[in-house]
Amino acid sequence: xxxxxxxDRCCGAGQCVLxxxxxxxQDDEEGLVIVLQESPAPEQHQAVREAxxxxxxxxxxxxx
Amino acid sequence: xxxxxxxxxxxGFATAEGLRRNGYDGALTLVGAEPELxxxxxxxxxxxxxxxxxxxxIRLCRPDKAIELGLDLRLGTPAAGLDPATRHLALxxxxxxxxxxxxxxxxxxxxxxxxxxxxxxxxxxxTLEDSLALRADLAPGARLVVIGAGFLGxxxxxxARTLGAEVWLVEPEPVPLGIAVGTAVGEFVAGLHxxxxxxxxxxxxAAVRDFKVNAGTVEAVVLADGTELRCDLAVxxxxxxxxxxxxxxxxxxxxxxxxxxxxxxxxxxxxxxxDVASWFHERAGIRVRLEHRTNxxxxxxxVAKALLGQTGEPFTPVPYFWSDQYDTKIVAFxxxxxxxxxxxxxxxxxxxxxxxxxxxxxxxxxxLGVRRAKSVRQWRALLAAGSGWDEALAISPK
Numbered sequence: 001x002x003x004x005x006x007x008d009r010c011c012g013a014g015q016c017v018l019x020x021x022x023x024x025x026q027d028d029e030e031g032l033v034i035v036l037q038e039s040p041a042p043e044q045h046q047a048v049r050e051a052x053x054x055x056x057x058x059x060x061x062x063x064x
Numbered sequence: 065x066x067x068x069x070x071x072x073x074x075x076g077f078a079t080a081e082g083l084r085r086n087g088y089d090g091a092l093t094l095v096g097a098e099p100e101l102x103x104x105x106x107x108x109x110x111x112x113x114x115x116x117x118x119x120x121x122i123r124l125c126r127p128d129k130a131i132e133l134g135l136d137l138r139l140g141t142p143a144a145g146l147d148p149a150t151r152h153l154a155l156x157x158x159x160x161x162x163x164x165x166x167x168x169x170x171x172x173x174x175x176x177x178x179x180x181x182x183x184x185x186x187x188x189x190x191t192l193e194d195s196l197a198l199r200a201d202l203a204p205g206a207r208l209v210v211i212g213a214g215f216l217g218x219x220x221x222x223x224a225r226t227l228g229a230e231v232w233l234v235e236p237e238p239v240p241l242g243i244a245v246g247t248a249v250g251e252f253v254a255g256l257h258x259x260x261x262x263x264x265x266x267x268x269x270a271a272v273r274d275f276k277v278n279a280g281t282v283e284a285v286v287l288a289d290g291t292e293l294r295c296d297l298a299v300x301x302x303x304x305x306x307x308x309x310x311x312x313x314x315x316x317x318x319x320x321x322x323x324x325x326x327x328x329x330x331x332x333x334x335x336x337x338x339d340v341a342s343w344f345h346e347r348a349g350i351r352v353r354l355e356h357r358t359n360x361x362x363x364x365x366x367v368a369k370a371l372l373g374q375t376g377e378p379f380t381p382v383p384y385f386w387s388d389q390y391d392t393k394i395v396a397f398x399x400x401x402x403x404x405x406x407x408x409x410x411x412x413x414x415x416x417x418x419x420x421x422x423x424x425x426x427x428x429x430x431x432l433g434v435r436r437a438k439s440v441r442q443w444r445a446l447l448a449a450g451s452g453w454d455e456a457l458a459i460s461p462k
Contacts, residue, residue, distance in 0.1 A: 008111075011106070011357070011358070011386050012386055012393065012395050012437045013358050013386070013395075014384075014437075014444070015384075026437060026438050026441065027437070027438065028439075029436070029438075030393050030435070030437050031393075031437025031440070032437075053081075053082075053085060053365065054362070054365065055361075056074075056357055056358035056361040056362070056384075057104065057106075057357070058104075058124060
């Protein structure tokens with residue numbers, strides 16, 4: 001699994017961090033997404049798919 | 065089973081995608097009033113309006129995605145009527161679609177300024193076409209009056225200033241966004257606009273009384289105190305109304321939007337999602353209708369699961385919204401309107417860097433921040449738990 005993000009789209013809702021806290025974080029100021037693991041371990045995959053689907057601005061793209 | 069989704073914007077598209085992701089493989093029709101495939105609206109008053117983004121960048125669904133999802137697309141055909149008893153939906157092109165499950169996601173339409181029908185030079189902003197047309201007319205030095213200083217009006221003013229237009233922002237309330245976020249934060253937003261050279265007129269004297277019109281074209285906006293603001297263009301941004309006119313006579317309960325139960329159901333086999341849906345939010349204990357981009361996705365995904373019988377839980381999100389004003393991003397969780405108190409618990413509004421909590425009665429109802437987005441999110445858990453005010457303050461750093 002590979003995660004790519006279009007950071008300009010991010011609205012800082014932090015939904016991804018709620019869904020997959022080990023894989024995503026936010027910067028302190030604007031709350032924009034930070035990817036902690038670009039190729040997450042298999043046990044994270046379901047959470048990452050969930051994070052991508054709940055992102056309100058379709059910022060997260062997951063390739064499997 | 066057959067599912068018809070009415071409304072091909074964020075909520076409708078999220079519902080359709082959610083249905084497929086959750087295993088629904090039956091017939092799926094997506095009806096849209098606009099001829100466009102689903103696209104994202106927030107950038108229309110931000111990046112698209114300033115020209116920072118090409119229109120193509122806001123697509124939520126490309127043609128290959130629509131095929132992959134197996135969508136039967138009926139675009140450019142607004143819905144015309146509904147008979148929930150026989151489960152039939154009529155479209156304006158004369159076709160009638162039978163359905164087993166229906167999702168209503170028709171959104172809102174801009175509230176028109178009374179008596180201005182057909183006036184040239186007076187715009188509204190809801191669609192991609194509206195945004196591109198406005199952008200085309202906002203040459204540097206163009207004189208623009210923005211009527212209404214809510215989120216849309218303030219964002220249009222900011223984008224227009226960025227483009228070098230001369231901007232007047234008029235609002236009959238004492239401060240911009242005051243109803244939405246409270247007076248103190250509203251004053252902060254007013255300051256951002258004044259710093260950028262926007263001519264801000266607020267309070268009862270700034271209510272729009274009239275328009276000066278020459279040969280059908282608006283030449284000036286006249287305020288209650290007689291001030292005449294000459295302009296090349298005026299934009300009306302005085303709120304929106306749920307797009308429910310076509311449902312008159314359907315038997316659905318239409319109040320402020322389509323009234324649904326706590327599970328976003330409006331009638332047997334009928335759900336609603338997004339800006340048009342008014343539902344009973346069980347944790348908040350009140351009926352809620354949200355015009356937030358994030359809610360469109362969240363509610364669409366919820367309705368997909370509810371429709372498929374995959375969740376028995378009521379829909380109780382913690383609402384989230386953001387607004388871009390120049391280089392300042394405002395972010396907020398919760399229900400902020402009508403708060404009894406707004407208290408800054410981190411930073412200071414005067415420094416342009418703060419977190420404020422919102423109280424109604426003895427409960428924490430919202431949190432808003434500027435340049436402290438990560439801190440803001442840390443309050444979300446308390447909102448999700450329905451925290452009391454004292455409990456929230458006890459853990460705050462100040």
